[in-house]
Amino acid sequence: MTNEILHQKFNHTLDNNVLNDIANVGTYKSFLKDDIIIDINQPMLHIPLLLSGYIKILREDNEGNELLIYFLEAGETCTMSLTCCMGTSKSKIRAVAEHDSNLIMIPVQKMQEWFHGNESWRTFILESYQNRFDEMLDAIDSIAFLKMDERLYKYLVNKSILNESATILIKHQEIAEDLHTSRVVISRLLKQLENEKKIKLGRNKIEVITS
Incomplete structure (x- = not known):
């Protein structure tokens, strides 16, 4: 096989x-x-x-x-x-x-x-x-060249493409480690992206909203 x-x-x-x-x-x-x-x-x-x-x-x-x-x-x-x-x-x-x-x-x-x-x-x-x-x-x-919120959103979009799913099962700390920043910064920016209706946050999961 x-x-x-x-x-x-x-x-x-x-x-x-x-x-x-x-x-x-x-x-x-x-x-x-x-x-x-x-x-x-x-x-x-x-x-x-x-x-x-x-x-x-x-x-x-x-x-x-x-x-x-x-x-x-x-x-x-x-x-x-x-x-x-x-x-x-x-x-x-x-x-x-x-x-x-x-x-x-x-x-x-x-x-x-x-x-x-x-x-x-x-x-x-x-x-x-x-x-x-x-x-x-x-x-x-x-x-x-990209601001951290733009890097974060690009990271999430790429993750959703790899997973072939709009919903990503991931912790804020894991994202912070991948993007070489702090969990506090990631949590704040995720909330900002949610307010911009680009994502939807859940418990240890993120749904990427694409137009």
Whole structure:
């Protein structure tokens, strides 16, 4: 069944040769919501391909505060971990399961081998770099140019899209950690967004109202 999911999620980007190789050398892993999949300073010996679920990629400052960089969806890989693998260095990010998630972990040696020997893999990696780069630019733009209430609303809209539901089950503290601010600020801005009829607040849940 897992091999079927692998082919289903990646057959539009990867050819059968590399998919069969991935199935043979990859290690399948399952993670529950909030599990740490890759941690900061962890040696990067494998790269993840996400088969199901969602993963959030975070950076951490010197005081241990986290900042959300981007989300990974099924059929994607984390290019920040790719960069660490290519340089045989330690992870500079933390990858956390946003939902229960299933992955296949590929040895770094194979990633490099396929990059030079398989066109579909090389294209997949380069396109992944481009997509993640665009998302990181978007994250930087949000921090630099958007006010916190605009960042918050954009965050909630993106969450609802990922969840495929207008209702998000989340605590104010979790939002504050993702956006690198305080719970008090988030609670105040959520109330402001509710007054503007952009969201509806409930107990540990938020409904995003779209026009």
